[in-house]
Amino acid sequence: MTEPILSARGLRATAGEHVLLDGIDLDLRPGTALAVIGRSGAGKTTLGWALQGESPPGIALSGEVRLHGTELLELTDGQRRGARAGTTSVLPQHPAAVLNPMRRIGKVLRELATLRHPRRAEQDEAVRGALATARLDPEPALLRRFPHQLSGGQQQRVALAQALITEPGIVILDEPTTGADTLTKSETADMLEDLAARGTALVLLTHDLPLARRLAHDTLVLHEGRIVESGPGTRPLHAPAHARSREILAAEPVLTADSGQARHRPDPVLRAEGLGHRAKDGAPLLTGVELAVRPGWCAAIVGPSGAGKTTLARCLAGLTRPDAGRVLLGEAELAPTARQRPREHRRQVQHVHQDARAAFDPHRPVIQQVARTAELLRNVPRGEALAEAEEALADLGMDPVQARRGPAGLSGGQLQRAAVARGLLAHPSVLICDEITSALDVINQSELFRALEAAKSTLDVGILLISHDFAAVSELADEVHLMQDGCLVESATPHELLTTPRSRTARALVAAAREHHQPPAERGDPQPR
Amino acid sequence: MKRVRAVIAWLLVGIPLGVAVLGPVLAGSTRSEAGPLMPPDGAHPLGTDVLGRDVLALVLTGGRTVVLLTGVALLLAYLVSVPIGLVLAGQSRRWVEETALHGLDVLLALPGLLVLLVLAATGRQGAVGLVAAVVVLQLPAIVRLTRSAAIAPGCRTVVESMVLQGEPWWRIHLLHTGRAVLGPVAVDAGSRLILVLQLMASANFLGLGLASSASDWAVLVERNREALFLQPLAVLVPAFLLVALCIGINVAIDRTVARREVVST
Amino acid sequence: AGGAARGDRLRAAFPTSGAKESLDPHTSSLFVDQARAKALFDTLVTYGDDMSVLPHLAESWEPDGTGTRWLIRLRGARFHDGRPVTAEDVLYSYRRIADPATSATAAKQFATVDFAASRARSATELEIVLSAPNFEFPSAWGAPGAEIVPAGSTDFRAPVGSGPFRFHDFHPGSSAVFTRFDGHWAGAPELAGLEFVPVNEESARVSALLSGQVHYAHDIGANAARRLEGDQRAQLLSAARSTMQAVAFKVDRPPFHDPRVLQAALLGVDRRALVDVALSGKGEVGNDLFGKGLRHYATEVGQRTRDVGRAAALLREAGADGLQFELLTSGADPYFEPAATLIAQQLGDVGLRATPRVRPSETYFSDIKDQGVAALTRTAALPVATFLEQRMIRGSGNNNYTRFQSPEFDALFSAALATADEAQRSRLLAEAQQMAHERSGLMVWGFSNWNVAVAPGVRGLRAAPPNSLDWARFDHAVLG
């Protein structure tokens, strides 16, 4: 067996009183993939930082992290960076936050390429290669875009391209596939497999158990900062020994769509008529979208990354001004932008942003921000609003103590749940949910679905669910729309979609999803290939 | 070490402010009773100025107006301009923003000297007139700065969430964004303080604001400028107090801004 | 043209008025204009240090018995272009000065000339006829702005004169370069060239002098003079009593139309303290009369001194205790503002509350002609009679800042001008000054020195009050 290139001993991370990581020991060898799974808030992201000898502000590290024999924690910032340069790289959980909003993505990629390739031609080649590896179309127009001109999934893949372009020996991937559609997801998995096969060591921090099963040479289960189980290959994922691991596996959703009894279709509350939107350069992002959201009913939108799902959601919520068509709430036509909508309209149409971290003010406690919705939109007095917020968060499995911290003190999944709670507190008629499960572990996910189910049935909320996760869709949705290139191309029940997809895209996506959820055989102690 | 630094910073602000507040109580007469520009002696520990006044007494009495007038002028200027800047940055109607900005550019292009001269010549000479003029002259620059600092924070995702949450417009664009621009604005205030101090001092010599014989530090410095090499104390002591005040305030601003930075990240 | 070696060119720094300058000697008003005019042109007569009249282009002159007809004989001088200076040139020049269209500085002094009757008797002799007797008329010929230009001159962009230097180069706002005129009647200057360098700020003039960039710096204030006194790199030429420093109280309007209030103000001021502080001691105490040390100055008038008690009593008597008024001042003269501050402070002691009020310097002297009740003023050395005529006599066009009007005074003054006998004339003028001392409203608190600084090696320059012959006179200067 080869020597580990990265190893941690007794690694510990604390934020004041809180212990975020405790006594972590691990080894990483070239050409292997280490999967770290665990519930939301278990400390995966923190571990990802710590393995590079870094920590977010306010968090202190102790213990040992050795990279090629160099003890990282003893070095100064500059030395550490020197030691890491070209050796490790990372794909963060929230790619939007790490893309420079003022620089075109091509420029930054090229800058990173110069680290490896002094010559211009080689750099161009490397940029193109990295984009292709990350499953992005390396057309010049894309390279000239700013990060905000990309969809969430595209941003994630740009960040991935950035992480890969320096050809590092170690790549730490924090939820690498959350923004990707099922097809891209499986392509990405292939690509990562390939990468490991060519000798790169991977650290995979994820909730996506099928992905972990597919890639892992070693698996760790993290719970509240401790390693509760570890094993070679994917053993912990097939034969979990620890109660926590079993809990996780038990909650893993399966891709079944019960044909169910066809529910009665209520009259729509929200209707989009001929909605269209163009980018500033004139490229059509949405064309002639006709959509209805019904009370107590969940409509899901699926489609390849970059299809225009977020754009549609934003147009409905009044965050992007549509160029054509109109949005009707009941009989009333909604103003094109949320600023122009009266409060009552804003209350009725709520939107949960794809990027949960960006949607919170870093300076105020999360709980207050959640409670504001009830306070402002339903005129609930402050005290009661806070109580309601606490309750709503508890329903989603969140501890009120955590919620009293600022957003920087919460994990990605925690923030995502807080964002949903914030939207629900408005008691909306329509809740638009843009990728709300991407950072959730399977247990939280089912808690969240229960809460949404409850909202659907008791509050009669109509839900528009945008997701790449067919399991989630099959569980929650009453109808599914397939979006492609800015158009809704197919509508069906989840059962129909999974069983008899009509369009090519649908077939491809479903096939990829099925393959993904098919548990591969257990792999034991793998030989580095 | 940290303690020492903090002490130095506070001394820099504290000495001038202390002199400004307590000085008038301790000061002797500021009449001209001796020869002009006398070097220090027993009766006049810091010598005399061009008008034969005791520099020590002048310095002791001269801080109050500096602190008051510049303080009031700066405060007013920011109270008026920052909200305007924020409102402009938060405008969804482009034309309102553009019109206002271009209108302010006119004010910006208007030669300040001409405005001051006209005020002086048309009899609006009191301190109120001067403060008003200073506010008006500083307004466009502050508005532009605030606006440009507020644009980026004003289009962050969190703003969209706040809109959907029904946060009133002013809370988003005045409080939330306002908080984000505090850094640049505070820094601007630090350097503008110096600008305003000097603007006011020179305005006095155009016949605006204080009398040119007032025992105001800034006025003293101007008044005694030709004595820089004859009786340096008459210039250097008030100038030192002013410089200390400026450095002190800027250091204080830096410390607070830095603290905010650490908290926010 | 001149091609003067640069080393032999004297560079003189003067404050200028920027773009407003011209080389027309008749419309010039600033000292730099006069200095340039003095280099390029000549006047018929010039003034000695006490403003007595000395022959210059005019060799001699005599009035008839009535003082209305003057015969002048010119010396054989030549203009730079070689033409002789003739009686016609003189007549042309004076006509041009008197012509209102010219807006000449000295117009007033030639207002009584009857040009129809005046004539050239020959090339070198002329006769000027006045409409009123004036035995002080020769003073007018030496006044600033009374230079002789060649007959027919209208364009002064490259002027031709008869002065010791000839024009070489000049653009308004920048340096004026002149070269030696070898044919000057008094002998060619020592310098090959002369350059007037515009430097407005006093400190910049001082720096330029100290660093050797210029040889001569005009107009140095009392404080800068004190600094230069101790400096090896400059010699200070300080002409005593050159400029009258005064406050003009307007006697035609309240409150100073009341003689008691006026007296109180005059008595309330400590002239010694003012000289010591505002002038840094570099000057002399005034006695509310113009022209200390000059010809015709009324030395016999008793010195007025401070008397706080009497002043306060007078005020109470007039019911004006605690009276408030504005004392106008400006940056037009460096001594105004310190003086105004001190005067306000001193008058406060007797119960007059004066508030110094700064006015724009550029229009200050025309503003105070009819605005306000009290204003700081100053006047450079002039013949005493000229001063009295311009500042005390009733009549349009006068700069009578105090608005003093007295038929008695006017009669006395006219009688003095019409008196041929010098001693007798002086006595009458003294009587007039005595009257002015009491009632004119002019409070002359002091006389400031006129300071000029010169580089150490420069010789042939001496301290002299402005307007006199030796002030800014470069034809005898030698660079060391």
Add this chain to the structure above:
Amino acid sequence: MLKFALLRLSTGVLQIAAVAVAVHVLTSWLPGDTAVVVLGENATEQQVAALRHQLGLDEPPAQRFLDWIGGLLSGDLGTSLLTGRAVSDEIGRGLASTAVLAALALAVVLPLAALIGVSSGVRPGSRTDRALNAVIVALNAVPEFALGMVLVALFALQLGWLPATGAGLSGLSLADQPAVLVLPVTVLVCKQLCALTRQVRVGVAEATHAGYATHLRMLGLPERNVLLRHVLPNGCAPAVQQLARTVDGLLGGVVVVEALFGLDGVGSGFVDAVKARDLPVVQGYALVFVLTTVLVNIAADVAARRLVPQREVRA
């Protein structure tokens, strides 16, 4: 693009018109007029009236303004009341020397502000940061004249290294004697450095902790690249505005420096024109000021827009 250019042009014209009107009104509120100033202390009323008539000052102000505007439309800035020469000639000379001064000062200020701002912004509160900061604030707070006079006393009078003043030089001839410019430019730099540096500093201090900067460092991008390509530009949105003010300030606010060093430029030229109530020349200068302000602001706005590209999506 064409539409934008046309729009900008028309607002520019409006702005110029507004400034022109304001300047005209303000100047007419000043006491006295050119005739009074020209004729000075000893003038008679007849003389003043005659000159007034000659200069056309007895016409109603509105009429004179319209005449001036008419001239402007045909590209003629008018003639100086004082000298009778073309206004463009009058201001051209001062503009040339000020432009030389300002350009040099800017050429020093810009890199210096970036350098100091970055080096103190990356580690706010460090020893270098505090020292640099105190020095530039102090240099700014020291009165200009004192700074200038001390510099002259030291470098020109004491050491004799540099000329004390630019006496007798003007316009582009300044460029022939670079030594003359050293001290004035130094004073200008000291005055203008502070505000800009501090804005850069605070921007950098904020941006240096931003997610993208941290991330790029993690990916191994050298610190120099991170600072220069990412942190500096991103921290600069307010600094761009400050830079615009610096340019304005360098053009119009150099009166003291010009006086101190005996240079003639826009600052003193404008003051002289106001003092002489020479309205056409005052207007000429105002035109220069408004043009610079407008141009500089357009540049700043364009830069600011480029610095915040996400603005386009805001609804």
